[in-house]
Amino acid sequence: MSSKSIYNITPITFRLDLKDPFIFTAHHIDHYPQGNANLGPATPATQQEYNMYYGDVVPGFPEHPHTGFETITLVEQGYVDHFDSLGNGGRYAAGDVQWLSTGHGVEHCEMFPLIHQDKANPFELFQIWFNSSPEQKKQPADYKMFWREHIPHIIHETSQGLKSDVRVISGKFKQQKALERPPHSWAAADENKVNIYLITLDANAELTIPATTSTSTRFAYFYQGSTLNIADTSIGFKHLVELKPDDDIHLIAGDQEARILWLEGEPIGAPVAMRGPFVLNSDTELDQAFLRYRNTRFGKWPWPNNAPVFNRETPRFASYGGGVKKEFPEKV
Known part of the structure; x- marks a missing residue:
């Protein structure tokens, strides 16, 4: 240099290994084929074929916990269906950004429905793991959608x-x-x-x-x-x-x-102490967080299974307040 x-x-x-206040960034790319009636691949697939295929039918990451940091998800290609233990859900797609503060703990899933049955479903996103301050790690989980129509x-x-x-x-x-x-x-x-x-x-x-x-x-x-x-x-x-x-x-x-x-x-x-999907400030805090998760699951999972998806026809939207409030890009 x-x-x-x-x-x-x-x-x-x-994986992009970064420095404070960033933890790391993952650059996910998968070349999914045409979708079937269940929003999975029309041709048989295994987890080994793709970077992001942990569901039984639809690619993605079924129900899992986080605490103590933020995930900032920037979609370049494809669709994401979001569900969480707060009762919120939503669908976002290429050009949209989801910002999730996991705070004191939340469970969520990120599934990647293969919407198109007549063509391939290429998929690409960045997920930035962004740290929180010690005080912010104690706050309730929260999230916000940045729709592509409104990002400056x-x-x-x-x-x-x-x-x-x-x-x-x-x-x-x-x-x-x-x-x-x-x-x-x-x-x-x-x-x-x-x-x-x-x-x-x-x-x-x-x-x-x-x-x-x-x-x-x-x-x-x-x-x-x-x-x-x-x-x-x-x-x-x-x-x-x-x-x-x-x-x-x-x-x-x-x-x-x-x-x-x-x-x-x-x-x-x-200080940063990280164990899997938990990011806190000490090993003692990590131990306490895992015990709290075993006891509470960070809230009751309100969805019918651990890898739900919306219907193919569902438009992009976000819900907040346990599903009480819904937001659509064209109405923001």
Whole structure:
């Protein structure tokens, strides 16, 4: 590495190991076939064929618990059906983002219904595991949907017709603020400067990301395209770049459209103790959380089985308050 703005470059196959306040990010991709009448694959499949196939019929992750952190799920292709122990459910799809604060504990499932019976059902998402402060880990679980129709974009076009598009998932880009995050999130406070962007550059397009604070964590993941130049350094496809946070960072796409996941934010600075899907601050707290889960299951599971899905015709929606309130993208 020749650039003073780049600390590390790491090739990625699936998991992006990150730093406080981020825990890690998983980049899931599966090439599911046509769907059958039950929203599973029309051709027989096994779990070994796919990265995300833990249900008996429909791909996905059946009922499982979390506590002490947040999952931020950014869907690039496909559909997700969400159910949780709070009685909430919903369906979201390509371009949508779900932000789930697991707080003091919640069970949920994430199933990936194969909606299309006449064509393949490609699937791609990012799931960011984002830490919570010690106080936020004690709060009730909560979630919020960011619909693709409402996520802010900053689009810049040069005189040559080259476009850059920044989807602002968290924080702000230039003067454009993101939608509000759940209230008990480290990302909800402006002073924590948690900026999450999905960036798309036309072939040969350029973009500069402004500096943040010197104490922040900062990463860029180049996940689609041929090559990308970051801070005068050529970056290969599917590489994670750790960057100096208080530098302006210049990006130049290669001869194909380039897509980048951008993550930055002030660290929480608390100890991290992680055991499976629980993220707390000490082993003692982990032991207590597992005991609490065995005793309470983080609430009664209100759904008919551990891997429910909605009907094929169900539109994108979210429900809150135990299903009392429903929200549809066009009505938000």
